[in-house]
Amino acid sequence: MAAPHLTPVAADELIYERQQLPKLRSNYGGHLNQSSVGWLKKTPADTSLDEMRMSFEADGYLFIKGLVPREDILDVRQRCFEHLRSTDILKAGTEPEKGIFEATQDPVVHNGVCGRDLPEDLERQKLLKSAHTLPVYLDFLEHSDFRDFIRRLMGWDKDVILKRTFLRHTIPNGLSTGCHYDRICLRAGEDFLIAWVPIGDCAADEGGLMYLEGSTDIGVAMGEEYMESAEYLTPEERIDLLNQNMARDEQLSHNVVELDANIKVKSSSSKRRQWLAADYEAGDVVFHNPYMIHGAVKDENPLARVRLVTDLRYYREGSRVDERWKRDVLRLYDRL
Template identity: 60%
Template sequence: MAAVTRAAPVPAHELVYEPHQLPKLRSNYGGHLEADSVGWMKETPIETPLDEMRKRFSKDGYVFIKNVLPREDVLNMREAYFKHLESTGILKPGTSPRDGIFNDGDDPIMHAGVGGTDLPEAMDRVNKLEQAHHMPLYLAFLEHPKLRTFVKDFMGWSKDVLITRTMLRHNVPNGLSTGIHYDRIFLRAGEAEFLTAWVPIGDCTAAGGGLMYLEHSDDIGKDMEADFMKRSEQFTPEERISGFNTNMARDGQLSHDVKTFTADVLAGSFGDESKQRRWLVGNYEAGDVVFHNPYLIHGAVKNEDPLGRIRLSTDLRFYEDGAPLDKRWMRFWAPDDGL
């Protein structure tokens, strides 16, 4: 990419860091991560043979695929979402909904997104978030043939099922981001394993609030889940499948402090102690998708985007048709659904 200059500015939705520029990163709480504890995710071109993609997924627990979706289709979805929320004052005056620049003169807590305990108190804003999950353009976006065909081909399924409760969420600069977790915590009622697709809706640099993954951590997630199941033997069935049970943090996350969590995990008894455990991040561009397994530990970087862009994304979970899935998730997200 050409250098960014005052004479030739790059539109906000096109600015990315050069590969060697790994910025300082942090989570909701705790200081910035040390440079040696962070690394880049492996990028996989969409033209890569499926067998090679599957090998990477099996080895790393994720595969970061470039250009799964047409860029303009993704940016159109971004524009529609922020037009929908524009009346809340979330956007900086005079900026385009397509860029999604945060109104930095406002309180980030007042413009929280879906997915935690940080929903805004104003019910009109909460209603806007709920309504966004029903927008015709969003529902069509979820059925995009490029995405759905890729999922079926990658998994070798004759037919896929996308659970209805998707997580269309935004993350404003300096607001609360998603804590550290693995996805199985929240979908314990179904016996079948599932595939998660994290879809950034717009460009998102490494410091822009996107996901970070704890390297080679699916063994830790599996050990944690086995430990939880053993300790929850006396729970009621409802308590056992809840992501908010007494063994979890207040909002179902493992932690909101990456540095402390990493130190505790490395000092603990979960997973293979010989494995390297860096936090992996990416420069996500509109059209990219990250697929990961249910046990890979991940969370969101604190959004400190230099241009003030709001991170927008959706979390999708796919099962094979006919598999015993978590039926609690077969309804649209609602702020009081307990999930």
């Protein structure tokens, strides 16, 4: 198949508009068939709240374009990479905001995926952890455009963000997030809202998220099946990410083709579900519910940009939350 036609939006930006998605795959396994992939539905930031709520309820996600000013997101990206510069993550002579990876570096040194396989060097570990307390990042978490929107969308007077946030970078062709639904790792407490924020431009084949279309019902069924199988466990064991009934590292799979085939076999629905992806730009935000199945696309883009994203979880103030996730952000890499 011929490579998809790419049209630069601006000569000085690495952003592209294209009619067809590139080939997508996860950490392991082959590429998805092109008939199995599609585009996420875009929602302009000026869409009415009623329309947004109906779309979120129907689709399980809300992909909002330009919710946060682009320059604010790029400022976070620049400061984060300046903070990590001493790890030699960036190619010499490149601007921190661009986040161009130094290909000669050992990939393990730059694993930012939820703290797994951290480098042995304690100074490098310290830099990865302390990035979560950079003033520019903490300011973003309180960004008025962002937080006010969440409250209006959800109809909440006040919201609570869990202290345990995931600020993570993924290098080109490195290990990224497997396929999962978020309720897996927050089984205690009530349901919550997830915001996935690309900190910088992130094309579909640069490690952006892909969502299994209409998969909320599948996530709910998987959760119920798990709870039935864990009836003999204590309440503490049921919510433990590492108990014997859980998949390794709380992912459903790191092979999206294999997972897709298994879901089709198990699903009673005749509906054809695609994996939906997007060419994300700085300022975009995707909100999804706790049962929506999703995972990162393998970063195979030749631009060699480092993917930098954050995962945030919100509750209505007064809701019952998973207490384990209220720990200080510096304990992100501890076992829950």
